[in-house]
Amino acid sequence: xxxxxxxxxxxxxxxxxxxxxxxxHTTMCPNCGSDKLPHAACSNCGYVRPGLTIKLSKED
Numbered sequence: 607x608x609x610x611x612x613x614x615x616x617x618x619x620x621x622x623x624x625x626x627x628x629x630x631h632t633t634m635c636p637n638c639g640s641d642k643l644p645h646a647a648c649s650n651c652g653y654v655r656p657g658l659t660i661k662l663s664k665e666d
């Protein structure tokens with residue numbers, strides 16, 4: 607048997623080109639102005655949508 611052929615760096619890197627991580631997309635909270643994830647409660651003030659606010663517990 608012949609030993610397996612070595613995979614070139616270029617072929618290996620082309621195959622893994624879509625494995626890169628993307629930066630998290632954030633939006634501005636309309637209530638306090640801090641950055642938050644879309645479709646999620648604000649971690650600063652707890653704002654979700656008009657008329658609904660989630661109470662945040664204070665961590666000691």
